[in-house]
Amino acid sequence: MRFTRIIWANLLRKKVRLLLTIGSFAIALLLFSFLGVVRGAFLLNSDIASASRLIVINRTSIINLIPLSHADKIRRIPGVATVTHYNWFGGIYQEEKNVFPQFVIDPENQRQVYPELVVPEDQWQAFLKDRQGAISGAKTAERFHWKIGDRIPIKTSLYGGGSWEFNLVGIYHGKRPQDDETQFWFQWDNFEERIPQPIKGQIGWIILRVNNPDDAPRIAKAIDDEFANSPNETKTETESTWVANWVKQFGNIQFLIVTIGSVVFFTLLLVTGNTMAISVRERTSELAVFKAIGYSDLFILFFVLAESLAIALIGGVCGMLLAKLIIPAMAKNLINLLPNLRLTTATLVYGLITAILVGILSGLLPGLSAMRLRVVNALRRV
Amino acid sequence: MVKVDGSGGDSSLIQVRDLDKKYRRGGEEIHVLQGLNLDVSQGEFVAFMGPSGSGKTTLLNLLGGLDVPTRGSITVAGDEITHMSASKLTDWRARHVGFIFQMYNLIPVLTAYQNVELPLLLTKLSKSERRAHVEAALSIVGLADRMDHFPRQLSGGQEQRVTIARAVVSDPTFLLCDEPTGDLDRKSADEVMTLIEELVARHHKTVLMVTHDPLVASRAQTILHLEKGVLVEGGKSPQVVTAGGAS
Numbered sequence: 001m002r003f004t005r006i007i008w009a010n011l012l013r014k015k016v017r018l019l020l021t022i023g024s025f026a027i028a029l030l031l032f033s034f035l036g037v038v039r040g041a042f043l044l045n046s047d048i049a050s051a052s053r054l055i056v057i058n059r060t061s062i063i064n065l066i067p068l069s070h071a072d073k074i075r076r077i078p079g080v081a082t083v084t085h086y087n088w089f090g091g092i093y094q095e096e097k098n099v100f101p102q103f104v105i106d107p108e109n110q111r112q113v114y115p116e117l118v119v120p121e122d123q124w125q126a127f128l129k130d131r132q133g134a135i136s137g138a139k140t141a142e143r144f145h146w147k148i149g150d151r152i153p154i155k156t157s158l159y160g161g162g163s164w165e166f167n168l169v170g171i172y173h174g175k176r177p178q179d180d181e182t183q184f185w186f187q188w189d190n191f192e193e194r195i196p197q198p199i200k201g202q203i204g205w206i207i208l209r210v211n212n213p214d215d216a217p218r219i220a221k222a223i224d225d226e227f228a229n230s231p232n233e234t235k236t237e238t239e240s241t242w243v244a245n246w247v248k249q250f251g252n253i254q255f256l257i258v259t260i261g262s263v264v265f266f267t268l269l270l271v272t273g274n275t276m277a278i279s280v281r282e283r284t285s286e287l288a289v290f291k292a293i294g295y296s297d298l299f300i301l302f303f304v305l306a307e308s309l310a311i312a313l314i315g316g317v318c319g320m321l322l323a324k325l326i327i328p329a330m331a332k333n334l335i336n337l338l339p340n341l342r343l344t345t346a347t348l349v350y351g352l353i354t355a356i357l358v359g360i361l362s363g364l365l366p367g368l369s370a371m372r373l374r375v376v377n378a379l380r381r382v
Numbered sequence: 383m384v385k386v387d388g389s390g391g392d393s394s395l396i397q398v399r400d401l402d403k404k405y406r407r408g409g410e411e412i413h414v415l416q417g418l419n420l421d422v423s424q425g426e427f428v429a430f431m432g433p434s435g436s437g438k439t440t441l442l443n444l445l446g447g448l449d450v451p452t453r454g455s456i457t458v459a460g461d462e463i464t465h466m467s468a469s470k471l472t473d474w475r476a477r478h479v480g481f482i483f484q485m486y487n488l489i490p491v492l493t494a495y496q497n498v499e500l501p502l503l504l505t506k507l508s509k510s511e512r513r514a515h516v517e518a519a520l521s522i523v524g525l526a527d528r529m530d531h532f533p534r535q536l537s538g539g540q541e542q543r544v545t546i547a548r549a550v551v552s553d554p555t556f557l558l559c560d561e562p563t564g565d566l567d568r569k570s571a572d573e574v575m576t577l578i579e580e581l582v583a584r585h586h587k588t589v590l591m592v593t594h595d596p597l598v599a600s601r602a603q604t605i606l607h608l609e610k611g612v613l614v615e616g617g618k619s620p621q622v623v624t625a626g627g628a629s
Binding site for chain 2: 002003005009013285286289290291292297375379
C-alpha cells in the first residue's frame, strides 16, 4: 500500500514513546488474557458437566456425610442408570503445599459414571486387584514425577490422621482437553477398612447417571422425596448446577473478572488515546501541510486511525505472545487452585479483537480533531 | 498581464472580483480585504507586499483555496473556487496549487524523495512513474543527489528547494509562495529566488508570492502593494514599493 511508508515513518518518530505504548498494550493484553483464562477455568467446569449426571449431597452441607445405603435406594428409582459415590480425603503429598484432590471411589461403577476419564484396561484390572492401589490423573502424576509402581504416601489429618500409603497402579487421561486430570483415586474398601468406626458406611456424595437427561429434574425430586424427613435428607442437583454453586463459593467470579477487565480496557483506552492525542497535537502543522497539498479530511482520519491501530495490533500480538509464554507456566503453578487454566484460541481471538477495538476507539477522537483542523489556523502554529 | 482594477478579460488565468474577507477577533470585526480585484495571466510572477496585518497571507490563503471569502469570487483556469465544497476544494488544490511556505513545512520523518512524492501518492501514477516525476522535480531544484536525505540533514536553502520540488512535482496550475525566503540567509534566498525565476521563465509557471523583502520582491515581474485591504500596483522597482509603504 502506497501510504504504509508514511504511517510507519510517523509511528517510528518517537521510538521510546512507541515502545512504552506498545509495552503498556502488551502488558494490558497479557492481563486481559489471564483474566479470560481464569474466567474460562471457572466456567469450564460448568461447560464440561454432563447433562445426564446428578449429584446427591447431604441437605445440610457437603461436609456432612450420607449413609452408603442411600446409594442402593437411589439405584432403585426408575430412570437411574448407574450410581457411584465419592469421599473427600483431603491429604497432602510430602509437603503442605502439595495439595490436590484425592477421592475415595467405588470402583464398581466409576467408569460407567465418568466414561470420559479413561484408564487403560490392564491398569484398571490391576487397580481392582490391589486394595492399596491408586490411580492418578495424568497432570498430577506429571507434577510429582510419579510412575506406575511408585509407592505414594499421603498424609491426612482426617479419618484418624496419619500417613496412608498407596501403590500407583494406573494413570487416567481425559478424553477432552478440558477434562480434569488432577484427581487421585483409591478404593472404597481400603478406606472403609481403615476409617474410625463412627464414620464407617458414610459417603461424601453420590453421583448418578440417568438414562434420559430430560428426566433429570423428575429424578432429582424423586431422590429428595425419598429421603425427606429422614435423619439424612438430601439435596440433588444436576452436575452443572452443582459446579456452578461450587464456583459461587468463591464469590461472584464472573463479576469480579468483568470489572477488572473493564478497568484494564478503559485504562488502556485512556493511555493510548492520550498518546495519540499528544502525537496529533505535535504534528498539527504537518497535518495542515497534508491538507494543503490535497489530502482530504478522511485521509487525515485514516492516517491517525492507522497509527493507533498499528500500535494496538503490535501491542496486542506482543501481549498474546507473552500470554502464550507466561500463562502455561502460571497454569503449572496454579494447578491446585485452577486445574483447567488453559489459554485457548478463543481467548487469543478475544484479546486481539479487544486490541483492535481499543486501537480504533483511541484513535477516533484525535483523528476527528485532526480531521476538523483548519489549515490556515494550523499553519500559523508553526 | 496583471490588473487590479477588475478590467481583465476572461483570458486571465486567475480572476478575483470584489473580494471581501472579514474576521471576528474577540468582539471586534476586522475587515482584511475590501472589494479586491485582481487578474493574473499564465506565466506571470507577482509579488505582494505590504505591512504586517495588511492581508497578504489572507489573500494567498484565499487564492489557494485554504480559506473562504466573506464575499466575492475567485476563478482559476475557469473554475470558480469560492463556492466549491470543502472536499472539492481539497481535490482542486491537489491538482492546481503548489504551496511554498516560509518554514518549509517538510515532513521531518520522510526523506526528500518521500516528501516530494507526497502529492503524487494521491494520483493514479504507478511507482515507476512517480519515481520519474520526483527525480525530475529534484533535478530541477538541483537536489537529485540529496533525495535520500532527511530534512534535518539538509540546509535551510536545500529544505526550501525540496519544498519547491514538492510544489511543482504534480505540475500545478500556479504556485503560491508565502515568504519563501523569510527564514533564509541572503545567499540561500538568492538561490531560491533564482530557482523560482527559472520556473517562471523556463517552465512557464505562474507564481504569486508574498514577501516583506523588497529585494526579493524585485525579482518578480510585478509588485503589488496591499494597503487597507486593497491592491495597489507598486511597479517593478523596490524603491517604488518602499515609497508605497512597505516595511
